[in-house]
Amino acid sequence: MNTSGGEITVHDKHVDYSGAKMGMWLFLFTELIFFGGMFLLYAVYRSSFPEEFYSTSAELHRTIGAVNTVVLITSSLTMACSITAVKKGDTRLSALFQLLTILFALTFLVVKYFEWEAKIGHGIYPGSEALTAQGQGKIIFYSLYFVMTGIHGVHVLAGIAVISVTMAMTLKNRINKGDYIRLENTGLYWHFVDIIWVYLFPLLYLIG
């Protein structure tokens, strides 16, 4: 241990399953509070502009929102299944489920992209002239819409990146029946992203 230049290895190799999970949950708590700040703004501004929120929400495309909800929920299913698979020792199946998750996530983003595109095409985006000309409640609603879905979208993107890594690791058998905490933690993150959307969907699309 005290050979000079010797590597400090003991604690790096030391894998504490419960500790790793606790760390991940703590991280999710910070994410929750982070989004919580936006939900707080939403709540306060909705109570100041109830009518405008009501009418502006109706301008969003409800069906598209619903479709995206189904897509994301399904991606949560495939993510959960990939963990079930790896725990049962079937790493190939697990990797396949992860691939499906990534595909659903991409679908979500593509749909989101077209949705934004349509709004922006109509000149509606934060700071745009068309929007600034509208009433205050409308400006705030659309700002919330773009910021909340935007930051959520960034989280989806990050999820895709992380799941790609775990998928590669699963294929190389570095995530396996005996050591799957990284996949499990990735799953936790992914489900969290799903939960945020579960709230965003009614708050943005369904209050009209």
Next chain:
Amino acid sequence: MNSGQPAEAPQSFYYNTGKYRGVLSWVLSTDHKRIGILYLLSVGAFFLTGVTLGLLMRLELIAPGKTVVNASTYDSLFTLHGIIMIFFFIIPGIPASLGNFFLPLMIGARDVAFPRLNLLSWWFYIVAGFLALATVVMPGGPPDVGWTFYPPYSIRTTTSVSLAAFAAFVVGFSSILTGLNFITTIHRLRAPGMGWLRMPLFPWALYATSWVQVLATPVLAITVLLLILERSFGVGFFDPVKGGDPLMFQHLFWIYSHPAVYIMILPAMGIISEVIPVFSRKAVFGYKAIVISTMAIGVVGYLVWGHHMFTTGMSEEAQLVFSLITFIVAVPSGIKVFNWVSTMYRGSIVMAPPMLFSLAFIFLFSIGGLTGLVNASVAANVHIHDTYFIVAHFHYVMFGGTGFAFFAGLHYWFPKMFGRIYNVRAALIACVVMFIGFNLLYFPLFILGWNGMPRRYYDYLPLYQPLNVLSTIGSWVLAAGILVVVINLVRGAFRGDPAGSNPWDGTTLEWQVPTPPPAENFDVIPEITHGPYHREGKAQ
């Protein structure tokens, strides 16, 4: 840096460079002790930078009118001073440097739970530090909005507010990583037999602090992020023209920043709770009361942010509740002061530098805390809001409190960290000089504020001059004290006499390992059989 290696203890972590050599063996190390020292050096550098800016401001204020800097430079000075002192000195100060080094040692662990995240946290800190300093050379010039970033001005000004806000965002990540690392470490890695009530008080304080870091810092992250989006895309959340509410920014900002003052003070209280029993040669009085009040401060401290907004036109109901809770949060702090004093009662007090700094802490923190109660009552607050009374109050709490506790901790653990001891006489003298300078610098500000001198101006009415001169002279005395401390410690690290493994006769675990500690801390993880301040049966 390597010459800091003491002659003895070849198994010390200074010799265990890991797989890298030279500087890389530090900046890429995952050893909590090396990261702790990295943090110590970087936090110290930022502290000295901040002090320099503070001295400049005081120099400007030696006479009314323009003395050395003009109005807009002064605005940048207090902004940078505030940002540096808050985000880069006082928040990470104790937990990330001393906490990193000593938390694992004190609970009998080989390292923190996530050593690599620990290193990442330091890197975030450094990157954020450079971003903050980079604002000085940016086209727009350094920010001039105060460390609080209040809109609407912060939306409109053309100075590099976005970059400074982004720096706060990044350093927030660093803080969060430290917090979640410590919580997991304390839950998972305590030595066998160390039940919760056998844990020393500094780890307890870090535990409470870490929770506040984890649950409050994300609010800062989203707040400054929204500010950046506001500036770049005009989203309008805080812009009254677009229906936004600037007060919502203040709410969000203080939802983080008030708990943040407990991130600053809790670890400081933890240090004092370690130092006082050791130098009174007694077990701490009311261990459980200190633990409970630590947690209580963490919880209640979360609920008082509104007292920063009494004069903004917030609802009277809110004023009432926030004022009441603010009074309540003073109770657990008072309990602690009581415990420390009772610990000293009939103890055989050894007046070593850590003890002297701790006594200074109790005195200065009490002034800071009691004037906080003046601020907490709404009526008085209206009178002193945004005056130098507030400036004096928070310097007493943050600098007189946390700053002095940081020095107490540094002088206490220094021998363990570096294997050598500084000149004790010089340290004692420096402490006295700092104490005198501190009071000369800040006490007049209470009077000035009470008489109506507003903060954040480079100018003032001539009638305020005498006390301002006194204050500026105090700043030089204080600076001299700080200088002696720095020289003494740096000299001590390289040339001081070798310190034994337990120079202060401490009872907690970190004193039972060799000095400086070996890379793995403990050859054999100790089995804990009694409380942390147990004296008679000191087995090891």
Next chain:
Amino acid sequence: MTQEKETATHTVSYRANLFVWLALLILTAVTVMVAGIDLGRQGILVNLLIASVKAGLIVFIFMHMKYESPLLKLMLLMTLGTLTVIIMMTFLDTLYR
């Protein structure tokens, strides 16, 4: 290393996953339908309630919270409590201003 309980490593079956998924789909359909009928101010409350049931399902089954230690459950509760209190205390200002 400590006295604390290790997390259970329970495996959630494919069937359970599938059931949760079906429940989530049905709840999504319900929430859209509820939005169709005009409930006025109560509409958003019903929608939030449904969203919370969905979130609960995800947390408990997909995220295995059901099988985790009481400690982790307590931590989650604490975080949710913190968020609730922050929101409520902010409304103390904005609602009565």
